[in-house]
């Protein structure tokens with residue numbers, strides 16, 4: 001793979017930025033990669049492990065002269081960081097992000113984008129429960145989707161270049177409208193995370209009652225919930241606060257279904273339970289028959305495929 005950008009700047013040096021750095025280097029996608037993180041401890045760690053060719057003392061310094069700037073910070077602070085770096089963005093440069101929510105990030109960032117800079121939001125559908133500069137690895141994006149969410153009037157050439165960049169890191173890129181993105185992700189990622197957080201919280205409450213049995217005897221399904229529920233609190237707080245409407249819509253539907261199943265259990269309606277589980281089993285089998293299970297998002301990681 002050949003170089004796509006001369007200089008890439010990564011702002012926020014956590015799981016996603018560090019994985020991008022190692023993937024960029026492995027494929028030779030950029031001449032130089034600069035980086036910045038807010039805390040001195042993170043910048044020191046980055047220097048120690050060789051994360052980024054140059055770790056800068058400000059976001060503006062890292063962004064200066066870059067032809068691609070990637071915002072890799074929690075979604076709640078995207079606008080503030082964009083405002084800080086805006087004066088340093090050169091005409092013709094591309095500004096992108098990796099945030100898990102798109103409409104809100106566009107609303108925060110777009111007002112700060114200078115004339116002549118291409119703003120192309122993006123979201124790699126890949127991650128783990130780990131965070132920080134030492135958690136990244138070059139293979140994270142391999143065979144995963146990266147959704148590109150070009151704003152109205154995005155330059156097609158700049159979009160094609162960003163697509164080539166993500167493909168160079170091993171991802172499959174596809175374009176999507178921001179509102180559709182937020183609804184789809186509320187179903188596939190945001191609501192499931194909230195359910196996992198809740199389930200682990202419930203078990204923790206119970207643990208006080210049953211004195212450690214819940215965790216001690218937990219089976220694989222619940223253990224995977226605990227993996228998901230170990231995800232970064234800042235990141236997920238921001239996801240729920242910024243994708244409020246879509247998440248509440250999906251959780252509302254989820255609650256209705258849960259109540260229906262709860263009622264079926266209480267009234268002993270075995271037929272309803274059996275029909276429901278038959279329908280969901282057919283969905284899983286359909287995915288396997290269509291050959292799509294190997295590309296399943298990280299909820300499948302570490303879990304034996306059925």
Ligand SMILES: NC(=O)c1ccc[n+]([C@@H]2O[C@H](COP(=O)([O-])OP(=O)(O)OC[C@H]3O[C@@H](n4cnc5c(N)ncnc54)[C@H](O)[C@@H]3O)[C@@H](O)[C@H]2O)c1
Nearest residue numbers: 012013014015016038072073074075099100127128131132
């Ligand atoms: N973790 C995942 O599974 C995943 C997957 C896809 C996308 N994302 C998105 O990617 C982004 C980064 O997530 P991550 O998992 O790499 O998080 P992380 O916690 O590993 O890293 C975030 C980094 O941003 C830095 N930071 C926070 N506020 C900052 C500020 N104001 N200025 C500069 N740096 C700041 C932190 O110090 C940290 O280095 C988030 O927007 C998240 O929604 C995460």
Ligand SMILES: O=C(O)C(=O)C[C@]1(C(=O)O)C=C[C@@H](O)C=C1
Nearest residue numbers: 100125126127128129189297298
């Ligand atoms: O496997 C995990 O740890 C993840 O949660 C990754 C995951 C997901 O829900 O699939 C989390 C958030 C993202 O924005 C994209 C990917």
